[in-house]
Amino acid sequence: MRTSTMLYSLIALAFASPVLSGFTLPFGQIGADNAVLFFNGFHFVNGELSHQMQANHHCAIVRDDFIQCVIYDSHYSPSRLRGIEYITNNETFQTFSAEEKQLWHSHSYEVTSGSLYEPGMPQPVDDALMSILVTTYGKTFHTWRWDERNNSLPLGIPELVMGFTADGQLFDNETVTRDSEYGLNSTILRQHRASIGITPVAPLAGADSWENGFCVQLELVNKSCNSLPTSAYTVPSSEAARSGWHHHGPQD
Numbered sequence: 700m701r702t703s704t705m706l707y708s709l710i711a712l713a714f715a716s717p718v719l720s721g722f723t724l725p726f727g728q729i730g731a732d733n734a735v736l737f738f739n740g741f742h743f744v745n746g747e748l749s750h751q752m753q754a755n756h757h758c759a760i761v762r763d764d765f766i767q768c769v770i771y772d773s774h775y776s777p778s779r780l781r782g783i784e785y786i787t788n789n790e791t792f793q794t795f796s797a798e799e800k801q802l803w804h805s806h807s808y809e810v811t812s813g814s815l816y817e818p819g820m821p822q823p824v825d826d827a828l829m830s831i832l833v834t835t836y837g838k839t840f841h842t843w844r845w846d847e848r849n850n851s852l853p854l855g856i857p858e859l860v861m862g863f864t865a866d867g868q869l870f871d872n873e874t875v876t877r878d879s880e881y882g883l884n885s886t887i888l889r890q891h892r893a894s895i896g897i898t899p900v901a902p903l904a905g906a907d908s909w910e911n912g913f914c915v916q917l918e919l920v921n922k923s924c925n926s927l928p929t930s931a932y933t934v935p936s937s938e939a940a941r942s943g944w945h946h947h948g949p950q951d
Contacts, residue, residue, distance in 0.1 A: 735759055736766075736828070739774070739877065740815040741869055742839060742860040746914030750845040751873055756784060764791045766835075772843070774818070774880070782841035782857065792836045792903055800905030801915045803836045804862040807900040813889035814869060818881050826895055834900050837862060840917075856919050864907050 736758040744750035755778070758768035766786040771778040792803060809815040810833040817825050839860045843853040863869045874885050908915065 736817070737819075738768075738815055738817055739881065740809055741863060741873055741877075742770075742841070743863065743868075744841075744845050745859040745861045745909055746916055747845070748868060751870055752781070752841075752845060752848070753873065753877055754781065754784075758784075758786070764788045770839070770841070772848075779843055779853075781843045782839060782860070784837050784839040786832075786835050786837045789834050789836070789903055792906065795905070797905055800903075801908040801913060802859060803838045803906050805864065805900075805902035805906045806832050806835050806837060806862060807902060808864045809862050811889065811892055811897060811899050812863070812866070813885040813887075813892065814863065814874065816877075816881065816883060816885075816888065818883075822891075826892070826897070829892060830897055833897055836903075836906055856917055859916055861907065861909055864902075864910060 736756075738756040738758065740754050740756065742752055742754045753772065755771045755774050756768040757771070758766050760766050764787050768784040768786065770781045770784060772781045773779075786806075792800070795803070806815065810829045815829070815832070817828065820828070839862075840857045841860050842857045844855045844858050847854050877883070878885055
């Protein structure tokens, strides 16, 4: 069975369950028709292991080898839109250039440690989904920066974040807070996944590049705008500048 077909079948199974029939998250109805998955986990800013945060993923299956997610800082509504994550399988990851691979992190530890969790999913469905996700990779950018987490606006440029890869990296208080919010015991979840054969998978070369001392991060670079069509744009007067640039198109 192909990956996406398997995922769709598992989601259909989940929402046929009396436990989740008509289940609604604060952000709206989820179910088999639009194939939305909800995962809770943790990220850290690449190059700054101590800059850690909880991440609530709302994901849609795009195709066999690709899932895309929007990330919020909590499961309550309203909640801050924290960023985006793209997820692919190991076969697709191997086709990436060495430069591209530096942007991706493995999910093996997140799954086997119990730090990646699906709130409300029936255990058999969670088990099957995690057996797939353990071999996947994610590329994640947070548009609401860690150092602006207490600001009311998402100031600054996006930052590349990564996933944890070993014990001792994620602060205990992060796990305790998350487990308390969801009524979860991550230790028991970890033991359960090991008992059903969901075991660590060695990440492919190139992923988790920060472990080798290579911490890729974004920076703001000012460049000359040589591509603006001069016939369509004009420099605004000081008065007009207060309300922004003005576009002068064919109909103006």
